[in-house]
Amino acid sequence: MSGLTPDTPVPTGVVVHAVSRVLELQYANGNSYRVPFELMRVYSPSAEVRGHGPGQETLQTGKREVTITALEGVGNYALQPTFSDGHNTGIYSWDLLWDLATRQDELWAEYLDKLQAAGVDRDAPMPVSSPAHGHRH
Template sequence: MNAAADSQQRLPTDITVHNQSKVLEIAFSDGAHFRIPFELMRVYSPSAEVKGHGPGQEVLQTGKRHVDIVGLEAVGNYAVQPTFSDGHDTGIFGWDYLYVLGSKQDELWQDYEKRLGEAGVQRDDPMPEPSAKSCGSH
């Protein structure tokens, strides 16, 4: 099966924002059903602010355990764009990306914990203030 055919079977059939439990519940046409924590979505946002503009430019997100989704807009027929309570609103989450977040949650959490440890920070630490170094000047 090729990726295009695979993606055709992964269209969402239901999306629910659960603010109290802080999860995005999403069901797909292939029968998959996920409950994706807002925090996981926020720390793995596909935005340039989080991913950077190339390898090695990722920005490790901290202090996002209690983030809420305060808005969720459809982007065409291929994605949603959440607005998080910390003001982040530039990540566009395509159906395939949400499927990956849902299906690989355990691996993604482990990777996140590993990166936190390597950086010597805790999950609930506040985000550091941007510095001149992070803007590309040396």
């Protein structure tokens, strides 16, 4: 994951819209983007979702109804949301948030393709894995 580049815009305002389940990112130039919580959740940068290398990603499903219950800033470079499904290990850099905001259509398409390829329904509940049977290699 790339760190902050000098040209990554940092939002001047961040608003959690719990009812419509979007995170609104407002930028200094007057643009604002609404990033669905589901998109943020399925593209979480955490190891739990990303795995520890290519092909190790865990496809996230059943996240359509997920909401953000808390949002904390991490230094001046990222946000750490707590989702209603208990997931809170994702550190979302401004880079990633900008990416999610500006490439939503592409990312949705990619996600839906992955679901289709895996033969998994978008709303299927995630298999519950206890940490004891984790994917620790």
